[in-house]
Amino acid sequence: MPQKLDAAAVRVWCAGALEALGREREEIDAINVYPVADGDTGTNLYLTVESAATAVEAVFAAQEFAARDFAAHAAEPGGAEPETPAVIRAMAHGALLGARGNSGTILAQLLRGIAERVAVGGGLAEALARAAVLAREAVAHPVEGTVLTVADAAAAGAAAAGPGDAAAARAAYEAAREALAATPARLEVLARAGVVDAGGMGLLAVLRALVAAVTGETPAAPARVPGHVHGQVHGPVSAPAGPCDAEGPAFEVIYLLEADDPAVAVLRARLDALGESLVVVGGDGLWNVHVHADDAGAAVEAGVEAGRPHRIRITHLTGTTAPVPEQVQRAVVVVVPGEGLAGLCAEAGATTVLARPGEPPASGELVDAIRRAHAREVVLLPNSAELRHTAAAAAEQARTEGVRVALIPTRAAVQGIAALAVHEPGRRFDEDVVAMTAAAGATRYAELAVAEHRSWTTAGVCQAGDVLGLIDGDVAVIGTDLTATAVAVLDRMLAAGGELVTLVLSADLPDGAATAAKLERHVREAHLAVDTVVYESGHGASPLLIGVE
Template sequence: MGDKPAVGLLRRWCRAGLADLTAARREIDVLNVYPIPDADTGTNLQLTMAAACGGAEDGEQESVSALLRTVSRHALLGARGNSGVILAQLLRGAALALDGKAELDGPDLALALRAAADAGYVAVEVPAEGTMLTVIRAAAEAANDRAAQPDPTLHAVALVGAAAAREALAHTPEQLEVLRRAGVVDAGGRGLVVLLDALVSVLSGGRSEDALPAPSEPTPMPEVRLDPDDPAYEVLYLLDAPDDAIAPLRSALARLGNSLVVVGGDGLWNVHVHVDDPGAAVEAGIEAGRPHRIRITPLKEIQYSASASAEGCVDVPAVRGVVAVAAGPGLGELFGSAGVTVVEAKPGRPSSATEVLAAIRTAGTAEIVVLPNDPDGIAIAEQAAARARDEGLRVAVVPARAQVQGLAACAVHDASRSFDEDVVAMTAAAGHTRHGAVTVATRDAITSAGWCKAGDVLGVVEGDFALIGADLATVGRDVLARLLGGGGELVTVVTGADADAGLAAAVLEGVRATRPEVDTMVYDGGQPRYPLLIGVE
């Protein structure tokens, strides 16, 4: 059975929005001077949208309401930075407004935009005009005005909302002095315009003529640096806590720093704040509930200069790149959407050192982290890294032995950290991800689990054949149960080229029923030979 029209539309919007944010990432990063000039708003929005798309591709949702709930939850779990956390809250507001909706029309879209804007303003402790909040509010007001007029089609409402967002974005320098001095529009607002234009494009079947193109050249602007009086650290964490614990948490964090955003609900929250004492910010979370996936980033190491070129243009070259070996086209797109240089693995053999070295050179950065994502590829990646070091590059190989370990490492990659800190964090994330897979035997053979015949389904746990069965879903559930035996907070399932549409849902059905505290993400990896790859973090 195919998607209902609106469900299919929203899935296409998620894909288009992620693709357009990926294309505009560098441009948006360059615009980023508020609240701090750390040049990562485009990257944070892209990564947050990539997480949201993981929910959109789950394939189980049969209504607009169900799809938006899943998308907003995945965005909440994967939100990065101030802008990403706010985007997650906008999606949550829209999801709550459309609760129970099976389809989507123009007035529904207007209602969703209004709820998104309201949710955004509530989430930010000290809302500022001239930001992405201003842009979403302008879109919502215009959309609601159009919805009250005759023939408020979905396309008509979306078109008016996107146009109002572009106009509001153009006026953001008049509302924030730091934008006026820098000669730029708000970076987060620009990202929202990209997403609204993507919706118009999907509805119309083509690019909006008024859409703001991503410039091919850096944007001229004067030098912008961090204020020495600003807080020294950005603190992000997920928080399991009852709703009534959030108001005291907000008060405690507001006393510690600024740029405070707390989003979520129903017991799960995403907390973002800039502070001088990150330990105190985490302790406040402990008093409220259970903080996890804690990220602490030193802000004062960041310098954002507009004097990078002789023409006085901002050119923020990536100082650190990531190279990853991808076992399938879907995995390649997934890594690529995170700004990773991808090496396509050939079926049946690991990538060569020459191919990995070529990707390291293509990354175009002075520092590179390599993710082999295969046990046989680790030594090959080390050979390529050694040759790259001879060329003056700084290269480290994270010993990721599976594709899901590489995905986990990418999720914590942060170029604002020191090289060593980033490598350690990525290595830890990969190492803390237990991995498994399901495949089909091509011939009779003896395995660690016993004798198998051609056509038997084999379950792989941590690189060893551990199960033999007759059904993909049953073996997949057994593999997942073994991986979860040691605990876990997040299950990632990557479906292969030969996987049926309902395979991932069948494997995850028991977990969702018996372990509701475990989050799940499903991706279409397109890899050959393995209908399922499974990771547990």
């Protein structure tokens, strides 16, 4: 066995950690009492490592393919093992993309810290130290007796070990094992439940796999604490009354976010005021955001203001005791860019506000629409990034008049259509808002427009009269023909996957029906198993709006 964390060892480590968490995840779930007793820490860690392992295997598969291709054109075959930096970075990036829950998000940041140092030739002890620092910085309010404490102990143990990765791995595991056993003494909620920290236990499984990958030796499993024997907990495990009890936020909100560092700093402050269990990990423009909050829509809206959130997951936290609102009349107020969509939304029961080109509605118009809805609960869909502040002001005004308003930060009409499609007035208000927010967040949007003059764009220089394909607000395609440009935009959007394409054509578009038919046929032939729906937006709207869910 290599006594160093090289590319092969990282691959073995990932596979071993995934196998270990697969064996232990039910046991880890069973002792999950902090920060919320929702019994999913083991599962979340498993899914996080599964994403990391998939990314690592993809690097090896690509290298093996390249080696075979090289061998077919060269006298000597090439090597089939990728470089260690590529593998360790893939592991960390895969974990970031697939991070689930509080502990999974922290584990992703630990792996990022390890990758930072190993990728530049650092030893394992140095990498574990960096990992512990980054993980603690990612948590808004670190608590001792958690996975952070176990990570700190592992780093300290590795630093005190002899030279080499093998010695560092063994020492890190032993120190982490002792720290895990002591977590009940450092966190009262664990002591009352008679268990160790679930996230720390999961990290220990990952460290045990690390020792096996580097040394070829599998260390002994940790001793069980009282009340935690053979994977069973004596009596129901729950968080007793106290600062960590079930009286917490109703929803867990997680999303990937494309944003720069200054925007993320502002986002941290906003989410910290909005909820708890805040963890923001990542860097280099891509972040994984995790928070527990009662207002899930506001947590997503904060992400929209910071950058581009996607892969939004909103989960109702089991075991919480958030008050259940009384079932009352509810309405949806939606801003639409044309009469055609106004009719469509009205048929679905929504109150509509028409946004004409160059004449966005003022906050007073939105307040009037909320009043016209004659409902005690209103969901507001602005369908434009430019209306963000206007809609927020209208919502605040309506709240002062006794109306409960939820603002879902939809940025395009197709996102509003997706949200309205899952609206169910019979659900609890919060659950309805969560479902609508998730549907809108899962819908990428595009718009085709005609350039009015020559200008620079993110896709290059356009001339007056060129057809511009904007994806999520940025010019991605420049063409001369609307149908051809739309095809290029669709192909780009569907390259990342999709199940449903929504096409919204302007009534002013010549041969609109023929254009729709061509685009439907292209989607059917080039992207199997993707459905298409077509609507008309009316006069004065953009020539074509596209949504991909």
